Amino acid sequence: MISRDPQAFFAHARGLAADFGPPVARAAFLVAPDGFARAEQSAGDNRYMAAAEGFDPGRASAQHRELHRSLAEVLPTVCFAGDPDTPDALFPNNVFATGRADAAGDPAPARYLVGRMRHPVRQREAERADIRDFFGQVLGYAEVDLSLQPHPCELTGSAVIDRARGLGYIGLSERCDEAGARLIHQALGLRASLLFELAPGEYHANVVLAVLAGRAALIAPAGFADPATAAAIAAFYAPHGIVLSAAEQGAFAANAIALSSYRVWMSGGAGRALSADSRAALAAAGFAVVTVELDAIEAGGGSLRCCVGEIF
Numbered sequence: 587m588i589s590r591d592p593q594a595f596f597a598h599a600r601g602l603a604a605d606f607g608p609p610v611a612r613a614a615f616l617v618a619p620d621g622f623a624r625a626e627q628s629a630g631d632n633r634y635m636a637a638a639e640g641f642d643p644g645r646a647s648a649q650h651r652e653l654h655r656s657l658a659e660v661l662p663t664v665c666f667a668g669d670p671d672t673p674d675a676l677f678p679n680n681v682f683a684t685g686r687a688d689a690a691g692d693p694a695p696a697r698y699l700v701g702r703m704r705h706p707v708r709q710r711e712a713e714r715a716d717i718r719d720f721f722g723q724v725l726g727y728a729e730v731d732l733s734l735q736p737h738p739c740e741l742t743g744s745a746v747i748d749r750a751r752g753l754g755y756i757g758l759s760e761r762c763d764e765a766g767a768r769l770i771h772q773a774l775g776l777r778a779s780l781l782f783e784l785a786p787g788e789y790h791a792n793v794v795l796a797v798l799a800g801r802a803a804l805i806a807p808a809g810f811a812d813p814a815t816a817a818a819i820a821a822f823y824a825p826h827g828i829v830l831s832a833a834e835q836g837a838f839a840a841n842a843i844a845l846s847s848y849r850v851w852m853s854g855g856a857g858r859a860l861s862a863d864s865r866a867a868l869a870a871a872g873f874a875v876v877t878v879e880l881d882a883i884e885a886g887g888g889s890l891r892c893c894v895g896e897i898f
Contacts, residue, residue, distance in 0.1 A: 587778040588771055592818035595780040599753055599822065602777055606752030607687040609800040610845055611896035613662040615720075616654055617678045617711075619646045619883065621670025627705040628674050628887065631760050633787050634838075635887035645882035650676065653878045653893060660846050666720075672711050676883065677892040680743035680761075680790070681711045684727065684898045687752065688775040696898075697728040699773050701741040704761045709733065725897075730773045732766075739766030743790040743892065747774065750800025754779035755819065757791030780819075783811035792891050794835060795819065798844040802826035802871035804864075806835035826871040834859050838889035845894070848872055853889045854879040 589595045624638040657663040668675050681701050688694040698721035703709045712733040721727040732739055744762030746755040754776045756767040764781060771779040785808060788794060794809025795816075803823040807816035807830075820827030830839050837859030842852035850873045857877035860868075868875055880890055 588768060588781065589778070590781050592780060592815050595778060596818055596822050598778055599751065602751050602753070604750040604800055606777065607749050607898065609750040610847060611661065611898055613664070613897040614657055614845060615678065615895040615897060616650070616663065616665040616893055617675045618665055618668040619643065619650050619676040620668025621673055622646045622668070622676060622886065623673045624886075625673045625705070625707050627707045631704075631789050632887035634793070634884070636885035640885045642882045642885070646885070649878065649880050649882050650893070653880065653890065656851065656876060656878050657845060657894070660849065666717055672707065674708050674886065675711050676886065677743070677888045678711070678717075678895045679892060680740040681708070682717060682721070682895050683741040683774070684721070684896065685774040686898045694775060695728050696725070697730050697773075698722070699741060699770075700729065700731045700733045702732050702735060702737060702739050702766065704738040704740065732769050732773065735769070737763050737766035737769060739770050740790065741770060742896070743792050745770050745779075746791050746795045746797055747776070748797045748800050749898065752777035755791060755795055755797070756781050757784040757788070757794070758782065759784045759789055761789055780815075782815045785809050785811050792841060793838070793888075794840050796840050796842045796891065797823075798842070798850050798871070798873060799847050802828065802868070802873065804828050804830055804840045804842055806830040806832075806840045808832050808835055809840070826867065828864055828867045830864060831861065834861065834864060838884060839864070841889040841891040843891045843894055844873065849874050849876050851876045851878065851890055853877060853881070853884060855881055855884065856889065
């Protein structure tokens with residue numbers, strides 16, 4: 587099912603069991619911020635990106651290593667070298683994604699997706715033979731290459747996935763059109779996907795929404811063109827649909843990820859911006875908040891979730 591109608595989507599979703607697959611990844615991968623700098627093409631539709639003088643590559647590299655250490659405490663985490671010709675490559679989840687189930691929730695051959703990026707500077711990332719070979723030759727995953735078709739589909743930047751239920755929440759923007767959203771839905775074998783327009787100035791759904799281990803969600807209504815869609819998502823995950831303020835959204839609190847059933851990671855700035863109510867709501871959902879300082883990386887217009895590729 588693919589729908590733009592939240593009422594129809596959630597009427598269907600409420601009948602689905604949380605048996606699509608593991609709710610959190612079994613491993614993660616990163617790409618080092620080598621050559622980290624302002625990418626002018628990406629800046630054209632990313633209002634979160636700092637001016638060129640706001641980039642500190644050395645500090646970004648140190649913070650990225652700390653992120654790697656933090657994640658590796660909980661699950662295997664590999665880090666690929668960066669490339670000065672791809673200054674946005676430290677945000678690999680837009681380019682590569684994985685899946686291991688079909689729409690019925692039955693085990694399916696493991697596969698990795700290669701997304702179609704909007705900007706040419708990011709399209710270079712999809713050509714990386716080392717990352718493709720890691721998935722294809724080392725892990726034995728089948729390839730689903732969407733990078734050569736014409737529709738932008740920036741994978742788990744544009745699509746927030748509830749892996750427990752096989753649900754996709756796909757934000758439409760210049761970085762993912764409706765045809766691209768359908769390609770993501772099909773390639774991941776999802777049971778149902780809700781398509782919605784992002785608010786003007788937003789570029790990825792994962793900046794305004796996070797689904798945490800299938801049992802909670804962080805939602806920033808200001809990032810949705812229609813706030814009723816945000817409210818419907820919050821109601822679906824009630825009592826753990828956590829509505830964020832504009833200040834929390836601006837600090838990247840929705841750009842968070844659960845890589846275990848009991849921890850949610852976000853940047854240090856996001857953690858400090860969390861209200862007492864939001865923090866208490868996460869605790870009630872069974873999550874401890876783990877933070878990593880990423881202010882230098884956030885100059886690139888993304889935060890912690892954007893840095894993490896999931897391996898299912």
